[in-house]
Amino acid sequence: MTTITFYSYKGGVGRSLAVANVARYLAGFGQRVFAIDFDLEAPGLHYKFALDAGNGAAQIKQGVVDYISAFRTGGQPPDSLSDYVVPVETADKEAQSGKIWLMPAGSVTSASYWRLLAQISWHDLFYSDAAPGVPLFLELKQQIEQQFKPDFLLIDSRTGITEVGGVATTVLPEKLVCLLMRNRENLDGAREVLRSIKRVPRLPGQPEIEVVPVLTRIPESGEVGWEEEVVAKVHEFSMNQHQISR
Numbered sequence: 001m002t003t004i005t006f007y008s009y010k011g012g013v014g015r016s017l018a019v020a021n022v023a024r025y026l027a028g029f030g031q032r033v034f035a036i037d038f039d040l041e042a043p044g045l046h047y048k049f050a051l052d053a054g055n056g057a058a059q060i061k062q063g064v065v066d067y068i069s070a071f072r073t074g075g076q077p078p079d080s081l082s083d084y085v086v087p088v089e090t091a092d093k094e095a096q097s098g099k100i101w102l103m104p105a106g107s108v109t110s111a112s113y114w115r116l117l118a119q120i121s122w123h124d125l126f127y128s129d130a131a132p133g134v135p136l137f138l139e140l141k142q143q144i145e146q147q148f149k150p151d152f153l154l155i156d157s158r159t160g161i162t163e164v165g166g167v168a169t170t171v172l173p174e175k176l177v178c179l180l181m182r183n184r185e186n187l188d189g190a191r192e193v194l195r196s197i198k199r200v201p202r203l204p205g206q207p208e209i210e211v212v213p214v215l216t217r218i219p220e221s222g223e224v225g226w227e228e229e230v231v232a233k234v235h236e237f238s239m240n241q242h243q244i245s246r
Helices: 015-028 064-074 111-119 121-125 131-148 163-170 185-199 224-237
Strands: 002-007 031-039 086-088 097-102 154-158 175-180 210-215
Touching: 002 015, 002 163, 015 031, 015 097, 015 154, 015 175, 031 131, 064 111, 064 131, 121 131, 121 163, 131 154, 131 163
Parallel strands: 002 154, 002 175, 031 097, 031 154, 175 210
Antiparallel strands: 086 097
């Protein structure tokens, strides 16, 4: 199972849409894909999978927030993920198609979702003595691999710098796709986050994270070589002073 996290320092760059499109693209080649919405404060991956159409959204009863809440209540993660996962219908039924599963953030249209989210103590999960947060999410990854056997695990990470975003970008993935736009706010923030990710030590046996920067929303122009010029300027900025890999 290859784990790929999609991250952006700011919103509005098309991160969640990219996750959904990549999942459908891979499924079109017969791959088994599991997607997780870790953007708990602004979840929307289920919309990108069009689960809001028809009665698809009605299938979502629980998700990541409920999984964490069950751990907080019982002291151990749930044995099965079946109550926290919904299948995503693939578009082309005629072609040989793989499968897509989604673990949403939760039932975001219900008041109970926001109440459970507010009750999560990120300090207790990640900074207390014998903090259980990292082992909990590593256990979740192992459960996904054992119970669904996907070829790819795609993670839609939180924007900015957060505890759960840190797990999604530094602990769980082998590859990190960083989406950004061509403005100082995006470039400055993304550059510093990527530098910090490179400095975080990996767990024993884990390879170094492969970072793939992706520039989005490049303005259209009729000039030949315009996109190449924009990409070159962003690359030059990212390498200014220090390389990201240092």
